[in-house]
Amino acid sequence: MNETTCEAVRTRARSHRARLLSVLRVQYPDALADRGYRLLHPTTGNPYAGDRRHLVATCRSIANFAVGALADGPDWCLDAAEHGLRFLREAHRADDGGYHLVVDADGEPVDRTRSAYGHAFVLLAYARAVDAGIGGGGIGGGGIGGGGTEGVERDLEATRALIDDHFRDDRGLLRSDCDPDWTEREPYRGQNANMHACEAYLAAYEATGDSEYLDRVRDVAEAIAVDLAAETGGLLWEHYTADWEHDFAYNADEPRHRFRPPGYQPGHHAEWAKLLALLDRYEGGEREGREREERGEAESDDEPTATTDWYARARELFDAAVDRGWAENGFVYTHAADGSPIVADRYGWALAEAIGASAALAERAAARGDAAEADRLRDWHRRFLVRTDLFRGPAGVWYEKRLPADADGDRVAQDPPGVEPDYHPAGAYFEGWRSARAELSDG
Structure with missing residues (x-):
C-alpha cells in the first residue's frame, strides 16, 4: 500500500x-437518567415521557459507550457505560440470574419475559464492557470501577452459561421467549435472535480471545446463513418452527409487526x-496466530478447518x-x-x-x-x-x-x-x- x-x-x-x-x-x-438511560426524541432531543426501560435499549446503550471508549473517546464514554451496567445488574437482573425485558426507573419489573433476543444483547453489553476495560463489580463482587475487569468478565461468563442452559436447543441454536420460570411461550424459532447471538459471540471473542466464542459463531452462521438459506434460494427467512422448518405463514396477516x-x-x-x-x-x-507468535508457540495441527x-x-x-x-x-x-x-x-x-x-x-x-x-x-x-x-x-x-x-x-x-x-x-x-x-x- x-x-x-x-x-x-x-x-x-x-x-x-x-x-x-x-x-x-x-x-x-x-440520555442518562438518575438510574439507567432514557431515549431521546429525534425532533426535540428531549427524553421520551414515561419511565419504562427496555432491556435491549439498556444493553445497546452500554455497548454504544463502550465502543466509544474502544475508539479512544472521551473519559465520559467509560462513565456512561458503567452507569448503564449498574442499572443492568441492579434493575434488569432477576434473582435467578435471568434478565427482565422491561422495568421501570425504580427497577420494578413491568415485563418479566425472558427473551432470547434480549439476553443476546446482555452478552453483547458485557463483552463490549470487558473489551473496553471496565472493571470491578459483577456477580459476587463489589461496586463498579477499579480492580480490573474481573467482575464484568464473571458477568460475561455467567451470561454465556445462562444462554447455554436456558436458550440453546438441541441444534445449538437459540430458541425464543420464555416465561420467568423459563417455560417456552411458543414453539417458535427466529433467525433474528440467533443473528444477534452471533454478534455477541463475536464481540466476546474480540474481548477475550476465547476461541469457543468463535466456534459458536461458526455453528450458528453455518446453520442460519448457509444451511437453512439454501432452502430459500440463498435468502434468509426470518421465522421457523420448533424443529427449524421454515414457517412461511408466520405473522402473514401482520406485515408491519414491530419485531417479527x-x-x-x-x-x-x-x-x-x-x-x-x-x-x-x-x-x-x-489473532490466535499473532498471539502464538508472541508466545513463541508453533501452529497447532488440530485447528478447525474452514468449511465455508x-x-x-x-x-x-x-x-x-x-x-x-x-x-x-x-x-x-x-x-x-x-x-x-x-x-x-x-x-x-x-x-x-x-x-x-x-x-x-x-x-x-x-x-x-x-x-x-x-x-x-x-x-x-x-x-x-x-x-x-x-x-x-x-x-x-x-x-x-x-x-x-x-x-x-x-x-x-x-x-x-x-x-x-x-x-x-x-x-x-x-x-x-x-x-x-x-x-x-x-x-
Whole structure:
C-alpha cells in the first residue's frame, strides 16, 4: 500500500471515529437518567415521557459507550457505560440470574419475559464492557470501577452459561421467549435472535480471545446463513418452527409487526454480511496466530478447518440486500421472494447496517488483493453515507423510519419504550473505523 493510499485509509478511519463520537455526544449526558438511560426524541432531543426501560435499549446503550471508549473517546464514554451496567445488574437482573425485558426507573419489573433476543444483547453489553476495560463489580463482587475487569468478565461468563442452559436447543441454536420460570411461550424459532447471538459471540471473542466464542459463531452462521438459506434460494427467512422448518405463514396477516414481520428483510441480509465479513477476518486464526507468535508457540495441527468461504457468502448476502432492497432513499423493510416490496417503509437501522457491512467487506476484499471489488464496495459505502441525512433528526438522533413515497416522505420516531438509542449508527461508524484500521494493518 503506497503512502497516498495509506493516507486515504487513515482519513476514512478518522472520519468514522468522528461520526461515532458525534453520535455519542448527542446521547451524553441527556440520555442518562438518575438510574439507567432514557431515549431521546429525534425532533426535540428531549427524553421520551414515561419511565419504562427496555432491556435491549439498556444493553445497546452500554455497548454504544463502550465502543466509544474502544475508539479512544472521551473519559465520559467509560462513565456512561458503567452507569448503564449498574442499572443492568441492579434493575434488569432477576434473582435467578435471568434478565427482565422491561422495568421501570425504580427497577420494578413491568415485563418479566425472558427473551432470547434480549439476553443476546446482555452478552453483547458485557463483552463490549470487558473489551473496553471496565472493571470491578459483577456477580459476587463489589461496586463498579477499579480492580480490573474481573467482575464484568464473571458477568460475561455467567451470561454465556445462562444462554447455554436456558436458550440453546438441541441444534445449538437459540430458541425464543420464555416465561420467568423459563417455560417456552411458543414453539417458535427466529433467525433474528440467533443473528444477534452471533454478534455477541463475536464481540466476546474480540474481548477475550476465547476461541469457543468463535466456534459458536461458526455453528450458528453455518446453520442460519448457509444451511437453512439454501432452502430459500440463498435468502434468509426470518421465522421457523420448533424443529427449524421454515414457517412461511408466520405473522402473514401482520406485515408491519414491530419485531417479527413476514417476508425477507434486506437489512438483516446486510447485517449478516457484516457479521460474516468479521468471521472471515478471524477465521484464519489471525489473532490466535499473532498471539502464538508472541508466545513463541508453533501452529497447532488440530485447528478447525474452514468449511465455508465466509467472504464469498457475505458478498452474496450484501448483493441480495442491495439488489432486492435498495431504493436510493433507503432499504425497503420487507420483500417477497421475487423482490417485490411487502412493506416499503425505509428503516434507518437497515441503512446503518449496510454502512457497516460495506466497510467490513471492503476491508476483506482489499486483504484478498481484490482491488476492483474493494472499490465497488467503497462506492456503495459512500452512497449509503450520503443518505444518512434522510434519517437524522434536528436533534441529531435518527428517526426509526421514513415513509416510502419519496425522499421527502414523513419521518417516524420510535414508540416507547424504544429499543434503538442510535445503536445501529454507532455500530456502523465503529465498524467503519476499525475496518479502516484493519486495512492499514493488512497493508
